[in-house]
Amino acid sequence: MLLEDTQSGLIDACRRGETEAQRALFDLYKDRVYTIALRYSGDPATADDVTQDSFVKLFAAIGGFRGNSGFDSWLYRVVVNTCFDHKRKVRRLLPLVDSLVEFLRSPARCPLEDLLRTEQSSLVRDAIAKLEPEFRMVVVLRYSLDLPYEEIAAILACPPGTVASRLSRAHSILEKRLKKRIGARLS
Amino acid sequence: MMAEDSWLEVNLREQLRPVSAPAGLWSKIQAPGAGRRAESDPTRLLWPAIALLMLLASADLLWEFSKARGGLRQIAQPDAAELAALAASPEACELNSNDPVHIRQWIKSHSGIELELPAHSPSARVTGARIANIRGTLVASVRYEAGDNSERGGTMLVWKSGKPFTGRHEATRAGSEMVSWSQGENIFAAVPAEGSSAREACLLCHSEGSHWL
Numbered sequence: 001m002l003l004e005d006t007q008s009g010l011i012d013a014c015r016r017g018e019t020e021a022q023r024a025l026f027d028l029y030k031d032r033v034y035t036i037a038l039r040y041s042g043d044p045a046t047a048d049d050v051t052q053d054s055f056v057k058l059f060a061a062i063g064g065f066r067g068n069s070g071f072d073s074w075l076y077r078v079v080v081n082t083c084f085d086h087k088r089k090v091r092r093l094l095p096l097v098d099s100l101v102e103f104l105r106s107p108a109r110c111p112l113e114d115l116l117r118t119e120q121s122s123l124v125r126d127a128i129a130k131l132e133p134e135f136r137m138v139v140v141l142r143y144s145l146d147l148p149y150e151e152i153a154a155i156l157a158c159p160p161g162t163v164a165s166r167l168s169r170a171h172s173i174l175e176k177r178l179k180k181r182i183g184a185r186l187s
Numbered sequence: 188m189m190a191e192d193s194w195l196e197v198n199l200r201e202q203l204r205p206v207s208a209p210a211g212l213w214s215k216i217q218a219p220g221a222g223r224r225a226e227s228d229p230t231r232l233l234w235p236a237i238a239l240l241m242l243l244a245s246a247d248l249l250w251e252f253s254k255a256r257g258g259l260r261q262i263a264q265p266d267a268a269e270l271a272a273l274a275a276s277p278e279a280c281e282l283n284s285n286d287p288v289h290i291r292q293w294i295k296s297h298s299g300i301e302l303e304l305p306a307h308s309p310s311a312r313v314t315g316a317r318i319a320n321i322r323g324t325l326v327a328s329v330r331y332e333a334g335d336n337s338e339r340g341g342t343m344l345v346w347k348s349g350k351p352f353t354g355r356h357e358a359t360r361a362g363s364e365m366v367s368w369s370q371g372e373n374i375f376a377a378v379p380a381e382g383s384s385a386r387e388a389c390l391l392c393h394s395e396g397s398h399w400l
Contacts, residue, residue: 019217026213034208044209051208055216124202143196143203175195 007071014062022059030055032145033079039140040083042129050086054079073154076145080137080155127177135170138163264374265321265346267365273319273328274342274378280315280330290316290329294345298325300373302345310390311340321346333383333390341379343391348374 010028013021033054038047057078065074128136134156141152149167153160265273282293287304290313294302297318304313311333319326324346332340348369366389367376379387 023213026216030208030212031205034212035205038206039203048209048212048215051212052215055212120198121202124198128199128202139199140203143199144205171195174199178195 011062011065011071014059015065025058026055029075033075035144036076036079036140037083039128039144040137041086042125046086050079050082053086054082057082069154070151073151076141076147076155077157080141083137084133123178123181124174127174127181130177131170131173135166135173138166139170139174142167264348265324265326265344267376269321270326270344270376271365271378273321273326274344274376275381276319278317281317283315285312285314287313294318294327294329298327300325300327300345300347301371302327302329302373304329305392308391310334310393313391329391331391333387339380339383339387341377341383341387341391344376344378345373347372 007028010021010025014025030051034047034051037050037054038044041047041050054075058075061078065071128139131139137156138152141147141155147155149160149163152163156163281297282290284290284293287306291302291304294300294316311331313329313331316327316329319328326344326346329343329345330340331343349372365376365378367374369375377389377391
């Protein structure tokens with residue numbers, strides 16, 4: 001209740017253009033917004049841009065937020081639309097660099113095991129990156145923010161059944177692709 | 188299957204786990220012009236430029252195509268031999284009439300050719316008309332008799348040139364027995380009947396025949 005009041009107060013202050021309130025709202029949501037942007041785009045530079053654009057749009061449009069839907073859903077919708085609009089900067093080498101950094105930072109274990117683990121992570125990320133945008137976004141919202149189907153449906157403006165079918169389809173596609181790449185490790 | 192789903196979901200949660208936003212984003216949002224950054228993206232100008240180039244290329248293509256069609260139309264113009272053969276053809280008129288207005292209307296409705304015929308000619312009278320197709324060009328032929336002799340007279344042939352003739356009415360001899368000229372968007376050829384002179388072929392419009400022949 002206190003949190004809702006705090007959030008409501010922040011939104012009202014943002015409507016009045018108060019910078020401190022905007023900063024507080026930014027701090028409250030920046031990680032979730034950045035997570036969606038990074039996990040959807042797979043590229044930190046694109047995620048920076050999407051996060052920045054999302055908050056600029058948010059503060060410009062917050063006067064129009066009527067409170068009919070939850071603020072979180074409304075904000076996520078802004079982020080999702082910004083992701084879809086944003087020209088995707090394909091940097092195919094970046095996942096490999098990420099994997100290498102992850103490998104070097106990981107605690108000392110069996111080097112072969114770490115190598116396989118890193119390779120597997122890279123394959124999974126690559127498979128996610130190749131999903132169609134609407135499937136990828138459902139997967140990101142579900143597994144990055146752990147959102148329920150109903151909230152994802154509200155964000156994407158579609159029925160919960162559509163969310164379920166997209167998620168199921170995304171699972172099938174990922175399984176199929178990863179089976180080919182990882183093969184025996186899946187079973 | 189369940190094991191596969193679990194494996195997949197575990198991996199998805201691991202690979203898509205939440206992350207922290209990098210420091211410094213707030214200062215970028217606060218920077219003047221942050222909202223205009225997208226608009227200042229130079230690639231935004233690229234697509235309108237490409238669209239404009241495509242439009243110009245399409246217009247040029249249309250122009251070239253139009254010119255090519257004009258060229259083809261010129262190639263398809265009936266030649267003197269074809270016109271002479273058409274005028275001498277024994278085929279009967281599709282329309283038998285002595286009424287210039289009726290003939291004019293019939294030709295207009297069957298070929299789209301606008302043809303001015305003198306309402307009353309003291310030296311010649313129209314007898315009928317037909318439409319022929321010479322290599323895709325519709326040619327209207329109007330038969331007429333000159334003087335009191337139904338054996339004399341000629342055939343006037345008319346077809347569209349495809350482009351308006353802006354010069355004055357000029358007649359030229361096309362072969363020894365044919366007179367042709369352009370007027371408006373039409374090309375005309377007057378072919379005298381067998382035994383008639385080229386001068387008599389002009390009697391439909393010129394009561395004294397053509398002075399220069």
